[in-house]
Amino acid sequence: GESVGLHLPTLSVQEGDNSIINCAYSNSASDYFIWYKQESGKGPQFIIDIRSNMDKRQGQRVTVLLNKTVKHLSLQIAATQPGDSAVYFCAERAAGNKLTFGGGTRVLVKP
Amino acid sequence: SAVISQKPSRDICQRGTSLTIQCQVDSQVTMMFWYRQQPGQSLTLIATANQGSEATYESGFVIDKFPISRPNLTFSTLTVSNMSPEDSSIYLCSVRILSGNTIYFGEGSWLTVV
Numbered sequence: 306g307e308s309v310g311l312h313l314p315t316l317s318v319q320e321g322d323n324s325i326i327n328c329a330y331s332n333s334a335s336d337y338f339i340w341y342k343q344e345s346g347k348g349p350q351f352i353i354d355i356r357s358n359m360d361k362r363q364g365q366r367v368t369v370l371l372n373k374t375v376k377h378l379s380l381q382i383a384a385t386q387p388g389d390s391a392v393y394f395c396a397e398r399a400a401g402n403k404l405t406f407g408g409g410t411r412v413l414v415k416p
Numbered sequence: 417s418a419v420i421s422q423k424p425s426r427d428i429c430q431r432g433t434s435l436t437i438q439c440q441v442d443s444q445v446t447m448m449f450w451y452r453q454q455p456g457q458s459l460t461l462i463a464t465a466n467q468g469s470e471a472t473y474e475s476g477f478v479i480d481k482f483p484i485s486r487p488n489l490t491f492s493t494l495t496v497s498n499m500s501p502e503d504s505s506i507y508l509c510s511v512r513i514l515s516g517n518t519i520y521f522g523e524g525s526w527l528t529v530v
Contacts, residue, residue, distance in 0.1 A: 348523040351519075354518060394458060402446075
């Protein structure tokens, strides 16, 4: 079936630097994409989303970029903080509001 | 946003027993879903909980093993039946709220089967 994958399983970043998490998706019919953050012992927390008719969306310290030509999604975190340490999942929505999740990237912030 | 409450938050269960997980949402939702997250892995959709009718199951999941109810718009239950150690996972309730596209998750129910 269709799947969403990630390029890097673990990302180590120095505190204060910018982080970039990448995600490849394969379902060209997906119309909506979401990034979630999951801290240890907790459920996934919504970070930011983007519709397929957009190529960029910004939030507080986070930016999501969508490149439909190559089916690529990225999450940029500015000035990464220790509290950003978590596993990050991308997800795509196709028919029926069902989400397909990527494998996850662990972000480790070094002080 | 939505506040999603799941019970129990954690449990240790004996193999062969069944456990029912409850999910309560504080706002009107259009859709409710149940996901499983096995240790160290990503999330997999079990089923869509339909109000007043049988849930819609994904490939690899069956009603006999994971019966689901949704008696009203804001409440659903998932039962994990005849549990084995392979069922040790986090079970997550998620919802799409009435006023937007975003899909939110509860904190999960962490089950360990011994």
